[in-house]
Amino acid sequence: MTLTQPRATKAAEPAELTKAAAPKLPPAFHRLWAAGAASSLGDGVYFAALPLLASRLTQDPVLIGLVTSATLAPWLVFGLLGGALADRWDRRRTMWLTDLGRAALLAVPVAATAAGLLSIPLLIAVAFLLGIGQVLFDSAGSAYLPRLLDRDMALLQRANARQQGARTFFADLAGPPVGSLLFTLGRALPFGLDSLSFLASSLLIRSMPADRAPKRERPADGASLWADARVGVGFLLRDKLLFGLALRPAIGNLAFVGADAVLVLFARHTLHLGDLGYGLLLACQAVGGLLGAGLAGRLGALLGTGGALTATALIEGGAMAGFGLCGGPVLAGLALAGIGAAMAATMVLAPALGQALIPVELAGRVGAARRLLSVGAAPVGAVLGGWLADTAGLRAPFLVGGLLLAATALVTVTVAGNRQIEQALAARAAAEQVVAA
Incomplete structure (x- = not known):
């Protein structure tokens, strides 16, 4: 199919x-x-x-x-x-x-x-x-x-x-x-x-x-690279579904990078882990990531892509907040594994949907605009995490991060739910059939 x-x-x-x-x-x-x-x-x-x-x-x-x-x-x-x-x-x-x-x-x-x-x-x-x-x-x-x-x-x-x-x-x-x-x-x-x-x-x-993509003709006025780039940005901003998908990793980076900024301190002073324990803690997230990547397709088939992305947002938020409330390494490791699994599933389902919807001739520019939004949020997240830890304690970045991640479920339901995705895919297929005819 x-x-x-x-x-x-x-x-x-x-x-x-x-x-x-x-x-x-x-x-x-x-x-x-x-x-x-x-x-x-x-x-x-x-x-x-x-x-x-x-x-x-x-x-x-x-x-x-x-x-x-x-x-x-x-x-x-x-x-x-x-x-x-x-x-x-x-x-x-x-x-x-x-x-x-x-x-x-x-x-x-x-x-x-x-x-x-x-x-x-x-x-x-x-x-x-x-x-x-x-x-x-x-x-x-x-x-x-x-x-x-x-x-x-x-x-x-x-x-x-x-x-x-x-x-x-x-x-x-x-x-x-x-x-x-x-x-x-x-x-x-x-x-x-x-x-x-x-x-x-x-x-x-x-x-x-x-690359089998048809060669794109240069405009008669010799558009600059910046003009080309603005086309990709404009396309992303005008498409509510794609923009919603782009907001997901941007908000996620506020939470994840903010948590990563103080993770080593949390592991040492709250979980009382040494260097080896810290390494094993990070490995828990990677193992969860392998599981999430393997199950992403089944989750999407079961709940629909929009439903699956909503579920992973809630899992990320709950696991992040749960990690911040942990007092021991075992539960902390399980929470990080849950975060890793939900992150990996999201990073399978959301890019696949974007790749299916973005026109081939715009794929590089729109993809770059999405990643710029995500990467640009990372340094803000690092500063936010450090400030929260300094003013409210080491648990604060994880608790606030959990709220931010859970909030992305609302973004998904609003602009990237199953109904919106179905309509977007159907519209894209209909447009391609018209072109083919």
Whole structure:
């Protein structure tokens, strides 16, 4: 089944949706999945090793914070332009060339370490350039996938579930301990492995089919990149359903980043955990994430996409508030596992719906606008979490975060419920049939 048959999107017909999932994912997707898995492992290794390396060069927390946050900064200053470029360029070529560039870029800290020239400014510059690469890769990748799968809702859900599962396992569960271990064996080893992961990803993507999206004609007046980017922003703001889906991760980042800002202090002073216990606590969230990614499709078939997103919002809110009320590590671990499961299911269902609805020629720009809204909320969440902990205690960021997350259920019910989703998919299918005729 394809999305030209909107009946399969009805929440009241889960059996039909399950049957519609019978078509297999194409071989090209499996190469894309393998590339993402390799890159995610490298990301997890890098995530653990980068602050460790920075701490060997300086003990200034501000400088270390600049290093670790430099990869996010490009989303704020380059994100919209990156989305516009992804819609102008061949998306597969953009992805494999970007990963090839990132593989070469990661050789810089390896060489600098060997030559004794490594410095904090160099690490910040490398991290920033890697972030620009992530903007281009993610914008092109989010636009390439729906075209590869013909915007089939069932296939997109399955594909996003597998990709989210790989990211959770390799980047969150396996990568950080591997990165820490490699760093103890040699400071350059984690970055060398990350470079190899990007090289493997580049080669795998290079073997995939070229982007089949029709080439978009440039306007006669030679519209600038900013003009192109504004088209994507305008499309997002005008579409209530898509804007509601974009608000979900933005509000979520206020809560999650705010909680993450004080999580280590909460674990030490409230749960009385040491370093090993803290690591196991984080692993609980990753394990929950694997479970949530695997069950997302079934939850969507059972409740409908809108109903499932409402349920995950309530689970996130309840689990976050419950974590803030915990006094022991066992219940805290279970709460984090619930948060991880609900987050992962949301990150499967919501992107799949957006990919099915956003026109192919706008996919890069609209996707970039959505991510900019989400990433832009992260630093606000970090400040909010720190302020709440300082003024009201370490439990406050989790309790307030729980309320914010639960509030996203109201957003979903209002603008992205099953009825609105069914109507949007049906309208999109009807428009495509008119074009085809």
